[in-house]
Amino acid sequence: MTTQASNAVDVQNMTVTFGRSRTLVRAVDGVSFTVAPGEIFGIIGESGSGKSTLGRAAVGMITPSGGEVRHGDVDPFALNRKALNVHRRKYQIIAQDPNAAFNPRMTILESVMEPMYIAGIGNRAERRARALEMLDTVALSPELSNRYPHELSGGQKQRANIARALVLDPEVLVCDEVVAALDVSIQADMLNLFWKLQQDFNLTYLFISHDLNVVSHISDRVAVMYFGKIMEIGPAEAVMNRPLHPYSEALRSAEPEIIADQAKARERIILQGEIPSALNPPSGCRFHTRCPRAADRCSTDEPVQRELVPGRFVACHFAEEMLARFAEGGAAMRRETVS
Amino acid sequence: MSVTEAQRPEVATGMSAGAGALLSVDGLKLDLRDESGWVRVLDDVSFQIRPRETLGVVGESGCGKSMTALSIMQLLPPRYARTEGRIQFGDRDLLTLSRRQMSRIRGRNISMIFQEPMSALDPVFTVGAQIVETVLCHFKVSRREAEERAIDALDSVGIAAPREIAQLYPMSLSGGMRQRVMIAMALVCEPELLIADEPTTALDVTIQAQIMDLLLKLSQQKGTAIMFITHNLALVSQNCDRMITMYGGQVIEGGPVADVLATPRHPYTTGLLHSVPEAGRARGTLNAIPGRVPSLRAMPPGCRFEPRCPHAAPVCRQPVGIEQTGDRQIRCHRWQELTQQQAVSQ
Ligand SMILES: Nc1ncnc2c1ncn2[C@@H]1O[C@H](COP(=O)(O)OP(=O)(O)OP(=O)(O)O)[C@@H](O)[C@H]1O
Ligand SMILES: Nc1ncnc2c1ncn2[C@@H]1O[C@H](COP(=O)(O)OP(=O)(O)OP(=O)(O)O)[C@@H](O)[C@H]1O
Ligand code: SF4
Ligand code: SF4
Ligand SMILES: [Mg+2]
Ligand SMILES: [Mg+2]
Numbered sequence: 001m002t003t004q005a006s007n008a009v010d011v012q013n014m015t016v017t018f019g020r021s022r023t024l025v026r027a028v029d030g031v032s033f034t035v036a037p038g039e040i041f042g043i044i045g046e047s048g049s050g051k052s053t054l055g056r057a058a059v060g061m062i063t064p065s066g067g068e069v070r071h072g073d074v075d076p077f078a079l080n081r082k083a084l085n086v087h088r089r090k091y092q093i094i095a096q097d098p099n100a101a102f103n104p105r106m107t108i109l110e111s112v113m114e115p116m117y118i119a120g121i122g123n124r125a126e127r128r129a130r131a132l133e134m135l136d137t138v139a140l141s142p143e144l145s146n147r148y149p150h151e152l153s154g155g156q157k158q159r160a161n162i163a164r165a166l167v168l169d170p171e172v173l174v175c176d177e178v179v180a181a182l183d184v185s186i187q188a189d190m191l192n193l194f195w196k197l198q199q200d201f202n203l204t205y206l207f208i209s210h211d212l213n214v215v216s217h218i219s220d221r222v223a224v225m226y227f228g229k230i231m232e233i234g235p236a237e238a239v240m241n242r243p244l245h246p247y248s249e250a251l252r253s254a255e256p257e258i259i260a261d262q263a264k265a266r267e268r269i270i271l272q273g274e275i276p277s278a279l280n281p282p283s284g285c286r287f288h289t290r291c292p293r294a295a296d297r298c299s300t301d302e303p304v305q306r307e308l309v310p311g312r313f314v315a316c317h318f319a320e321e322m323l324a325r326f327a328e329g330g331a332a333m334r335r336e337t338v339s
Numbered sequence: 340m341s342v343t344e345a346q347r348p349e350v351a352t353g354m355s356a357g358a359g360a361l362l363s364v365d366g367l368k369l370d371l372r373d374e375s376g377w378v379r380v381l382d383d384v385s386f387q388i389r390p391r392e393t394l395g396v397v398g399e400s401g402c403g404k405s406m407t408a409l410s411i412m413q414l415l416p417p418r419y420a421r422t423e424g425r426i427q428f429g430d431r432d433l434l435t436l437s438r439r440q441m442s443r444i445r446g447r448n449i450s451m452i453f454q455e456p457m458s459a460l461d462p463v464f465t466v467g468a469q470i471v472e473t474v475l476c477h478f479k480v481s482r483r484e485a486e487e488r489a490i491d492a493l494d495s496v497g498i499a500a501p502r503e504i505a506q507l508y509p510m511s512l513s514g515g516m517r518q519r520v521m522i523a524m525a526l527v528c529e530p531e532l533l534i535a536d537e538p539t540t541a542l543d544v545t546i547q548a549q550i551m552d553l554l555l556k557l558s559q560q561k562g563t564a565i566m567f568i569t570h571n572l573a574l575v576s577q578n579c580d581r582m583i584t585m586y587g588g589q590v591i592e593g594g595p596v597a598d599v600l601a602t603p604r605h606p607y608t609t610g611l612l613h614s615v616p617e618a619g620r621a622r623g624t625l626n627a628i629p630g631r632v633p634s635l636r637a638m639p640p641g642c643r644f645e646p647r648c649p650h651a652a653p654v655c656r657q658p659v660g661i662e663q664t665g666d667r668q669i670r671c672h673r674w675q676e677l678t679q680q681q682a683v684s685q
Binding site for chain 1: 399515516543544546549570572574577600610611612613614615617622624625
């Protein structure tokens with residue numbers, strides 16, 4: 001992961017903490033990754049693993065307590081307030097709950113025009129035209145634009161929310177659990193839309209979700225987070241089908257899959273134990289309290305993240321052994337041993 | 340895993356409230372009253388659950404899954420809810436029972452767990468006290484005996500220190516622990532039927548896998564049948580024997596899980612299957628079902644899926660009933676034609 005000025009997002013050794021002394025939570029703890037322009041970078045992890053915090057810090061919405069963030073060759077935290085406000089138009093977040101983004105007393109059209117008003121862009125007629133154009137881009141029918149938020153369905157509201165982020169012509173979008181609250185058929189529609197927008201506008205996404213199927217479907221590369229740390233980074237398909245970290249493997253195994261023939265059901269890895277408390281993270285490898293492969297050293301030594309195969313970064317003492325399983329028999333063997 | 344064929348008692352495959360069915364819902368209609376008056380929420384819902392089997396109930400938000408469950412449990416206030424049809428449980432029609440008779444069945448013969456356990460647990464009592472109450476309500480046993488059963492129940496759901504946990508209030512438990520407590524409470528009286536309404540939707544995948552595993556293991560040990568409500572087709576495919584798909588307040592397809600998933604007959608079931616994202620599936624090509632579920636007050640008079648169905652034809656504007664063929668049910672005018680053209684299969 002060399003630092004290139006051309007990266008849309010470059011995060012090096014970033015730490016974000018909340019609270020202090022006894023209530024100190026290291027929500028993100030020494031994380032490094034880069035995202036190329038036009039790339040879809042997925043972030044997976046259980047509740048509380050620090051995905052949202054990472055996403056917000058990566059676009060400069062909250063200030064990290066350590067490490068570096070670069071957007072191209074810009075350091076967003078070195079900008080003065082005015083310059084940062086202009087810069088942030090290029091780096092937007094779409095959050096899970098579209099309700100929070102809308103003022104209940106404003107129509108959808110007014111809400112979509114609002115960011116341009118705040119940014120001082122165009123006159124009223126221009127803002128209106130741009131808002132209508134973006135509502136059309138997200139395939140929200142014009143007659144809905146004069147409705148109030150409570151008069152739209154969840155999927156329609158999420159579309160309007162996307163239009164609201166698009167009016168400022170962003171380059172990077174952090175999509176934080178954007179389809180979590182939606183039914184599967186509407187979710188499919190939204191994922192198609194996100195994909196189309198990425199193609200049409202060459203957007204860069206940080207696509208955050210706890211749903212493995214969603215993240216791995218849409219992403220080029222994924223990062224698997226546990227407790228503020230990245231366990232594994234690599235191409236989405238490789239991490240899904242040949243995980244090199246026991247946590248990725250367990251997540252993959254826990255994620256239900258549609259199988260028409262129950263006799264073919266996988267032997268699932270069921271993680272025991274609860275997700276540990278953020279105030280009291282486990283020593284050594286943070287995953288050791290639940291890891292089916294943990295050995296003695298795992299509770300004392302923290303594994304170092306290393307590049308096992310070009311483009312695949314893993315932090316586990318036994319990553320080489322995990323890799324050897326695939327090297328020996330290839331994916332076919334794995335399918336046999338786990339079925 | 341589910342009960343194997345060999346262990347399961349022989350049952351008739353017909354739709355009639357036939358011998359062998361544990362629960363048989365027949366032509367269930369439900370009207371609810373809101374500000375604008377009465378509205379039909381369930382219309383002609385029919386299905387069966389056999390002893391010891393796991394039945395999956397799938398469908399989009401608002402299609403009536405929870406209302407079907409609440410109708411069976413008779414948990415809807417009569418002032419705001421009117422039911423018609425039959426809900427045969429053993430030799431009794433639950434819709435004809437008095438409130439007292441029903442309260443003896445609830446928790447004892449049929450119990451239910453919900454998506455959000457906090458809504459079902461009472462915040463002012465310890466979890467131990469709540470399980471003890473459930474036992475005392477249905478069995479003539481001493482308080483001490485009830486307490487022992489409660490501890491055993493907590494132990495059986497994998498709670499490591501059941502005596503200590505029993506002293507805690509629901510608020511101080513994690514989501515996964517609360518759901519375990521709910522399962523302990525639901526199974527402590529060893530009911531014949533457990534209705535689980537989205538029991539793992541609010542949980543992380545790793546905890547979800549723990550809970551599903553537990554639920555199935557316990558129900559298998561105790562021979563409990565499960566009605567498992569979810570919008571997650573994958574969970575159904577892995578855990579259920581049979582399934583029904585609901586749409587707009589009706590059952591539109593039903594049958595053994597393996598058959599329905601391998602050869603779905605209803606265009607809506609096919610649509611749901613094609614909507615699920617997967618790692619390997621080409622991006623931008625998820626087959627979303629166009630449009631949305633019509634509002635309850637504006638249901639099309641014919642097939643309810645007609646406005647969204649890629650195979651809709653003029654005949655589809657005629658009302659369509661549910662048809663039984665072998666051990667499968669289907670509510671579609673054109674299913675035979677479409678199956679022949681292989682238009683709806685995977
Ligand atoms: N403003 C805050 N103040 C204090 N602690 C916080 C704050 N925001 C987040 N945290 C803590 O930081 C950790 C990571 O939270 P974060 O919201 O980033 O997780 P997440 O992976 O997005 O989880 P989820 O899937 O539930 O959204 C959690 O332990 C959380 O409680
Ligand atoms: N009090 C009420 N008055 C009128 N309609 C209601 C009332 N409560 C629920 N409904 C409607 O009944 C229909 C069925 O609701 P139900 O809760 O059974 O859906 P569901 O399939 O469980 O959905 P979900 O997956 O979102 O839980 C919905 O369209 C809902 O809007
Ligand atoms: S370092 Fe040890 S505990 Fe951590 S993931 Fe690897 S095997 Fe498991
Ligand atoms: S009856 Fe017609 S509209 Fe309805 S599902 Fe069948 S083909 Fe589609
Ligand atoms: Mg979050
Ligand atoms: Mg429901």
